[in-house]
Amino acid sequence: MSADRSTDRRGGDRDPRRDALRDAKGRQRGAARSRGDVHRSAQAPGERRRRTDPARTAAYDVLRQVDGSDAYANLVLPPLLRERRISGRDAAFATELAYGTLRLRGRYDAVLARCVSRPLDQLDPEVLDVLRLGTHQLLGMRVPSHAAVSETVALARDRVGAGPAQMVNAVLRAVGRTTLDDWLARLTDEAPDAVTGLATTRSHPVWITRALREALAGQGRGPDEIGDLLDADNSAPRVTLVVRPGLAGSDELHDEARDADVRLEAGRWAPTARVLAGGSDPAALPAVADARAGVQDEGSQLVTLALASAPLEGPDSRWLDLCAGPGGKAALLAALAAGRGATLVANEVQPHRARLVERALRAVPAGVVERVRTGDGRELGAEEPGAYDRVLVDAPCTGLGALRRRPESRWRRTPADLGALTVLQRELLASALDAVRPGGVVAYVTCSPHLAETRLVVDDVLRRRDDAERFDARAALREVLVPGAEIDLGAPDGGAHGLDVQLWPHVHGTDAMHLTLLRRAR
Known part of the structure; x- marks a missing residue:
């Protein structure tokens, strides 16, 4: 052994250069501390790492507004990101964290219920939202476990305090000890029946899962598609634009996109x-900024185009959108009407939504839009009987067809909502049939496939009158498809219901839009 080395207490050689880094009590010091280049934190250990990154904070604030103010995430998050100047990868992370947590809340609550010592409804809502965000990072995102836990604990310290942060740390560590696949297997095994297991693992309320399964069977598809449908609801939809005919050309939009690097x-x-x-x-596209184009689901575009192209007997000069807010379908109808020399009346019962309609219509040439009427659509048929050639009834509904875009809706809706909505839907459809002239066409549209809001509403209205009948909405929709496109609309049942159109997220990549076309006979 050389003269400058000795043996440490573990039996190895001691290096005198390391001894120089020890304090008077023999404890190892870092090089900076040995030189005196150290600044002690004024914070106690429990106060350190109190703040998390802006993306996680933004996602948390979105969840709090959704829960505390009944806000919609798709209306809250974009302006919040702009206000805080969160962009690029951070904005994408915040978006996935907020929307993904909302979509999969049911699954995560079931997991958390097995890791928290008391019922979840006894937790402060703020703490529960933090736990949900952390669980999504652990089980639903490609975030390393240590980062998911530490950053979420920091968020908890910042927003709910050091005490709850300790509980968050313990719970998330328990969540992370089990893989997603093992959690899903456990939740399935512990469910009382297959539908409940599917609802829990696919994060939908049980009543919605049952209703969607029945709708699949009732609309000409196999009920065994329910798993694929629920998975599609949990997938982030792509943003689709509508190029409003005559207001923006396809080449023009692509030029703008190239200039904006879109x-x-x-x-x-x-x-x-x-x-x-x-x-x-x-928003980077000028055509979107000035309403020559807009953001609109492709299914919503299809049902609007189908109404505009449906065969019509007699004149075709005056159109009506009975429930026009927020204005996407009205703007597309107005653009189509302008190309045919027709005019449009857009009716909306809520004044603030009527203002949104006016904004959506601002690029339409003067004279095409007769007016944006603020009033109850149920009264319009009596006020203007037989006054229109084409009428769109985009009826208020549960929105079960747009759960991809509004993930919080699944947790707000209850079966009790159906009663009032289906009464309203019947009254609006009856008013539309009164407002259309003999030979004219009415499109009954919902963003829900629920049978109570679709075929049962139409059946009931037609049962009470003898001056209207269904006709082939499937043929009308196929007429407006991109040339060469072949669309699977399910097996027709051979009766009147086989004339209706039902789109599906898992089949068509659109919202689950329903379309029935009716012709006023006399």
Whole structure:
């Protein structure tokens, strides 16, 4: 052994250079501390790492507004990101964290219930939202476990305090000890029946899962597709634009996209549809900013185009959108009407939504929109009987067809909502049939596939009158598809219901839009 080395207490050689880094009590010091280049924190250990990154904070604030103010995430998050100047990868992370947590809340609550010592409804809502965000990072995102836990604990310290942060730390560590696949297997095994297991693992209320399964069977599809449908509801939808005919040309929009470094792809079904690729911001396009184009689901475009192209007997000069807010379908109808020399009346019962309609219509040439009427659509048929050639009834509904876009809706809706909504839907459809002239066409549209809101509403209204009948909405929709496109609309049942159209997220990549076309006979 050389003269400058000795043996340490573990039996190895001691290096005198390391001894120089020891304090008077023999404890190892870092090099900076040995030189005196150290600054002690004024914070106690429990106060350190109190703040998390802006993206996680933004996602938390969105969840709190959704829960505390009944806000919609898709209306809260974009302005919040702009206000805090969160962009790029951070904005994408915040978006996935907020929306993903909302979509999969049911699954995560079931997991958390097995890791928390008391019922979840006894936790402060703020703490529960923090736990949900952390669980999504652990089980639903590609975030390393240590980062998911430490950053979420920091968020808890910042927003709910050091005490709850300790509980958050313990619970998330328990969550992370089990893989997602093992959690899903456990939740399935512990469910009282197959539908409940499916609802829990796919994060939908049981009543919605049952209703969607029945709708699949009732609309000509197999009920065994329910798993694929629920999974599609939990997938982030791509942003789709509508190019409003006569207001913006396809080449013009692509030129604007190139200048704004935005990538566009052609839609799958509608000739008016363009899909934003790579998470691009639609607001970067001048055509969107000035309403020559807009953000609109491709299914919503299809049902509007089908109404405009449906065979009509007699004149075709005056159209009505009975429930026009917030204005996407009205703007597309107005653009189509302008190309045919027709005019449009847009009716909306809520004044603030009527203002949104006016904004959506601002690029339409003067004289095409007769007026944006603020009033109850149920009264319009009596006030203007037989005054219109085409009428759109985009009826208020549960929105079960748009759960991809409004993930919080699944947790707000209850079966009790159906009673009032279906009464309203019947009254609006009856008013529309009164407002259309003999030979004219009414489109009954819902963003829900629920049978109580679709075929049962139409059946009941037609049962009470003998001056209207269904006709082939499937043929009308196929007429407006991109040339060469072949669409699977399910097996028709051979009766009147086989004339209706039902779109599906898992089949068509659209919202679950329903369309029934009716012709006023006399």
